[in-house]
Amino acid sequence: MKSQLVRQQFLDFFASKKHAIVPSSPMVLKNDPTLMFTNAGMVPFKEYFLGQKTAVDKRVADTQKCLRVSGKHNDLEEVGKDTYHHTMFEMLGNWSFGDYFKKEAIDWAWELLVEVYKIDKDCLYVSVFEGAEDDGLEYDQEAYDLWKKYVPEDRIINGNKKDNFWEMGAQGPCGPCSEIHVDIRSAEEKAKVSGRSLVNNDHPQVVEIWNLVFMEFNRKADGTLEKLPAKHVDTGMGFERLCMVLQNKQSNYDTDVFTPLIREIEAITNSEYGKNEETDIAIRVIADHVRAVAFAIADGQLPSNTGAGYVIRRILRRAIRYGFTFLNTKEPFIYKLATTLSQQMGDYFPELKIQKQLVTNVIKEEENSFLRTLDQGLVLLDGIIKNTEGTEVSGKKAFELFDTFGFPIDLTALILSEKGMTLDEDEFKKELEKQKTRSRAAAVVETDDWVILQEDAEKEFIGYDTLEANVNITQYRKVSSKKEGDLYQLVFNMTPFYPEGGGQVGDKGYLKEDDGNVIYIVDTKKENNLIIHFAKSLPKNPTQTFKVVVDEKERFRTACNHSASHLLHQALREILGTHVEQKGSAVHSKSLRFDFSHFAKMTADELRAVEDFVNSRIEDKISLEEYRNIPIKTALDKGAMALFGEKYGDTVRAIQFGKSVELCGGIHVQNTGDIWHFKIVSEGAIAAGVRRIEAITNNATKDFFLENTQVFSEVAEVLKNTKNPVKAIIDLQEENASLKKQVEALQKDKAKNLTGDLINQVETINGIHYLAVKLDLDQNSIKDLAFDLGNKIENLFLLVGTETDGKAFLSCYIAKNLVEAKQLDAGKVVRELGKLIEGGGGGQAYFATAGGKKPEGIEEALVKGKEYLK
RNA sequence: GGGGAUGUAGCUCAGUUGGCUAGAGCGCUUGGCUGGCAGCCAAGAGGUCGUCGGUUCGAGCCCGAUCUUCUCCA
Incomplete structure (x- = not known):
């Protein structure tokens, strides 16, 4: 059964059980300080489980692209060495938000595996939560009884809290789970060792394929459990493993999810998979990593030197390194795989097809730059070897090579061993550890527990309509960091403060106590859908009602910049073409920054045309048309750009200025005329195929022009108010150059004369x-x-x-x-x-x-x- | 966010405890030689040594600030 069909049958099956089928959410997360990537199918639905949002559809199913680079089995350095772990993978899942529970979840899981996918039921094992005394949890008899209808008792295994009790975090929703494992070993091997003993034992052919989580508790801050008012089901099935089972393969990499990539790698690098362990690992690493990198770039996450971008860079560089070392590739080649990947998966994940050119360009550029780094490192390493007495190279030197010049340590070790030398690995590890503690110490943030003052499920944002409100603090906590000192995070029952998001900065403002004392709100951010206000101090009496006020001037200037960035987006697509897509943006009160895909430096004419386009929209005084809470389809019908960065959600907000329609949660001006004027201050490249424009609006442009006029008039004055200062300056420069030469000649003459005089003395x-x-x-x-x-x-x-x-x-x-x-x-x-x-x-x-x-x-x-x- | 490195001719880079009248290779210009794969020889042009400030008789080199790029860690 082809992998496309495996995916389709899963979705069809749950559609037939009245599930809404939703597209995969982005793999790269924005606006979540606790997580960089979607690492499980449930991540996009977190808000529903936390009760911060109500789901429109109570039953949902999807396949979710996920990325894991750390964790028990997913240490990046381990992927590729075995045949069943990945960085990027798909997770098939079905959900119930307060709807069906254990019975349906178990019945349907069994039906799908055995009747639709036709998996031999004698190969299946299931596990059930055995209970835990410390939490007062009992054996999950209900699940056991449900399974017993299908599975003989000797294939139902009891699991402990570690394996069979799922928790979202230290606090929050949790519950027992039931796993389904499959034994795909040969009959011979099965006879020798029972499958039962191999479950949960890291055997490559006895693997967990599906986990059904039954969320029925809430873990409170004090560690105790309480029953949830609504029970949920959260399931996750590893797509690649499922394909392995259904295609009768022994390795995920032998399924048609990976074989097209592997064939292509073999062709490009002139190597052969399945002959040599080292080559095989390298090929698996590249096949796995190119998927992760391509999906991330298609989601808008470019490789960079910080945060999520750095993770992507590391993954790509690991692939390059394996190619370089074991497949002898000294030229970029991974970028070529983007075509294969988009052909293979582009039908279900259209972002791969649409962004193929960008993915290709970005990967190629990264490959080139890392190969340069490797070249430079090889030269440096040569120098180190020459300066080393004896055969052991110091760990400090190797660390410096790695830390400062980015030369991978395993390559250093390999090259040394080829020369009969060794490396002081302990010293290297010590240096690395030192660096880690240093970084951690600098970033240390101590977060106190939330102090809950009142329960309020619905914490509204009222900032679209007002800048002031009387509010209560529902919860607060103290956060200490070395850099910023002590800060207090406050949550209000409702707030006019816009939290950082969609590229727009968070609002600033103040909070006024009864006695007139003012506490400044220095920033506003969002965490798990909770709007958090950062204050330098805590009100004396946190339970009173406060008046909170958003800084109107900052807010207005930010709004000007935000609306202008929408117009800029429209202008770029109009003038450069529809290949232009937003790749990121930052909207501040002082300026705006807009990153977009485009493959050449913009000419002066193009820049002028873009400015003119935006300014003419401003002169047209177009009124804002705002649509709140409209279904995503309605927004798309209006002409809004379908951004792949959007995740499945109930409703969206659309912002329209004439023909510019965008899905956006940010703050905008009421009329484009408010922007007053738009001026581009710089244009440049930030990555292959991605350019950045920085621009200013409103007051900032006034300052800009005032400053420039000032400089200009000073220049003109110095040049005696000439009509053509540019020519005057060029003339001056030329004159200056020729005078300099004359002076030089004269000095030589003078020196000659002087020498003549002196010689006589x-x-x-x-x-x-x-x-x-x-x-x-x-x-x-x-x-x-x-x-x-x-x-x-x-x-x-x-x-x-x-x-x-x-x-x-x-x-x-x-x-x-x-x-x-x-x-x-x-x-x-x-x-x-x-x-x-x-x-x-x-x-x-x-x-x-x-x-x-x-x-x-x-x-x-x-x-x-x-x-x-x- | 923290650490390290980096910035010198159009390009790639040297420049040792401050003593330098800033160099090399490639490229460029001019002239000459030459049937051979990066032709050879000679002459020449090209530098605010990232920026600002400091120490010194003297700073490319030392100190402080700042910007660029790279890199590791979080």
């Missing part, structure tokens, strides 16, 4: 040509003069004194052959004579300078110079 003492003079020249000219004279006169001993700004300087030049023959040292001369001008100095043996603060001493010094000739 040279005395000959003991075969040495000696000259001591006081001149009125700067230090550089003296140097030039000295070397010039030195070239003309053999055996020269020159001593020059000068005086500038009340300071005295001495310079001494001694021909090199004299230095050697007579053991003379200009440095010594200058140091000793320097005492006469109350200073010191030094230099080389043939030329040295000294400076002092007693110009009267110069004459004496020049006279004394003769003494060195004896």
